[in-house]
Amino acid sequence: MDSTQVAQAAADTADPRAGLRAVASLRTLADALELRQVEAALREGMTWQQIADALGVTRQAVHKKYARRIDPTIEVPRRTT
Amino acid sequence: MSRFTQMLATGYSVSINAAEEASRFGVPAVDIEHVFLALVIDDGTAGQVLRRAGITLDAARKAVAEQHREHLSSIGVQAELPGDGRIRFLEQGGIDWTDRALNLVSRAGGKHKSGDATAVLRELLAEPSGTVDELLERLGTSADEVREQLDEAATIRARTAAPARRLGRTHTVFVPSPPSEVWALVSDAARLPEWDPTLETVTTDGELWVGTAHTTRPDGKPLRLRADTARLIVERISAADHRVEWRFTFPDAPGANQRSAIVTLEEAAGGSQVTVDFAWIRGSGPRGLRRVVAPLARLIARPVVGIALWFQVVNLASGISRAMR
Numbered sequence: 001m002d003s004t005q006v007a008q009a010a011a012d013t014a015d016p017r018a019g020l021r022a023v024a025s026l027r028t029l030a031d032a033l034e035l036r037q038v039e040a041a042l043r044e045g046m047t048w049q050q051i052a053d054a055l056g057v058t059r060q061a062v063h064k065k066y067a068r069r070i071d072p073t074i075e076v077p078r079r080t081t
Numbered sequence: 082m083s084r085f086t087q088m089l090a091t092g093y094s095v096s097i098n099a100a101e102e103a104s105r106f107g108v109p110a111v112d113i114e115h116v117f118l119a120l121v122i123d124d125g126t127a128g129q130v131l132r133r134a135g136i137t138l139d140a141a142r143k144a145v146a147e148q149h150r151e152h153l154s155s156i157g158v159q160a161e162l163p164g165d166g167r168i169r170f171l172e173q174g175g176i177d178w179t180d181r182a183l184n185l186v187s188r189a190g191g192k193h194k195s196g197d198a199t200a201v202l203r204e205l206l207a208e209p210s211g212t213v214d215e216l217l218e219r220l221g222t223s224a225d226e227v228r229e230q231l232d233e234a235a236t237i238r239a240r241t242a243a244p245a246r247r248l249g250r251t252h253t254v255f256v257p258s259p260p261s262e263v264w265a266l267v268s269d270a271a272r273l274p275e276w277d278p279t280l281e282t283v284t285t286d287g288e289l290w291v292g293t294a295h296t297t298r299p300d301g302k303p304l305r306l307r308a309d310t311a312r313l314i315v316e317r318i319s320a321a322d323h324r325v326e327w328r329f330t331f332p333d334a335p336g337a338n339q340r341s342a343i344v345t346l347e348e349a350a351g352g353s354q355v356t357v358d359f360a361w362i363r364g365s366g367p368r369g370l371r372r373v374v375a376p377l378a379r380l381i382a383r384p385v386v387g388i389a390l391w392f393q394v395v396n397l398a399s400g401i402s403r404a405m406r
Contacts, residue, residue, distance in 0.1 A: 032163050
């Protein structure tokens with residue numbers, strides 16, 4: 001399915017009950033993917049600031065959300081400034 | 082155990098199991114489907130009712146994954162939740178709860194409700210989003226059927242746990258593996274570190290089994306620990322008929338309490354009922370002046386000791402359950 005079809009399917013409002021629950025699943029997926037990408041970024045040596053910039057949020061927000069959730073084996077960069 | 086501590090213990094194991102299930106799916110917050118999965122392996126009435134309806138942990142996990150997959154594909158997204166099916170180590174506060182999951186669990190502990198796993202299951206059955214209804218249908222049953230079974234089971238008096246030993250506590254969990262497999266785990270000294278979260282290694286010099294305690298947390302931070310209790314002797318006092326007794330003594334600290342853990346297995350529908358009886362056996366105690374005040378210190382410490390024992394027995398039982406999942 002290409003992106004146009006995705007948009008069409010997602011915008012299909014014929015069955016809002018099913019649609020709403022599908023959107024809830026989508027949100028869960030987005031959260032899970034975000035955690036996974038943040039971990040990958042830290043493993044690659046990106047700083048919290050760089051991750052925050054890419055996500056479009058503040059460094060504090062991303063740190064608060066993920067500092068304790070990420071895989072504990074990841075070496076977390078300390079702020080140097 | 083009193084009703085309150087039983088409730089506390091149940092709540093603690095349900096929330097740990099739910100968080101672990103969430104971590105297997107790679108999602109950062111516990112939602113109602115993870116609470117449902119935790120109840121499938123509950124050792125009490127709730128778990129028994131679900132398992133009697135033919136629900137296994139594997140089938141329930143598959144149903145959760147399938148449900149997400151179908152919801153996503155209905156809006157044109159072909160994706161799986163990214164979890165690798167592995168339970169991750171969870172730091173204190175390392176996993177969140179969604180508002181609806183948290184509200185559901187606190188409703189189960191509300192006025193005139195028991196707050197145990199059965200109350201949580203009743204809340205799940207009445208949950209308005211339809212997630213649990215749909216899961217139960219996928220698993221070949223329905224919310225009404227489960228509710229009926231619960232009502233029926235409510236008339237059977239709950240089995241009360243055997244009285245714990247002095248300075249001891251007992252905790253029972255359900256493990257979704259047959260007793261023979263659980264036995265291979267719990268009766269083998271070399272496999273103790275797989276389920277006793279305090280042990281890092283257990284090795285033998287031919288005659289004695291010697292264990293070492295963890296000195297760092299899984300994230301590498303140092304643990305605060307008495308240096309003289311880092312090394313311990315592991316003895317298997319007895320092992321027969323699916324009942325094993327382990328004794329842990331501290332050769333470098335003869336005054337310290339010994340630990341004793343008795344694990345008993347019973348066959349249960351879809352797996353095993355595992356009972357852990359954990360106790361401290363008093364060592365020779367402190368010397369000198371501290372010996373004189375020891376009885377008073379013990380009296381003052383009694384509530385703290387109760388909580389510590391309870392925490393240790395629940396952790397051992399959860400450790401066995403985790404190793405078999």
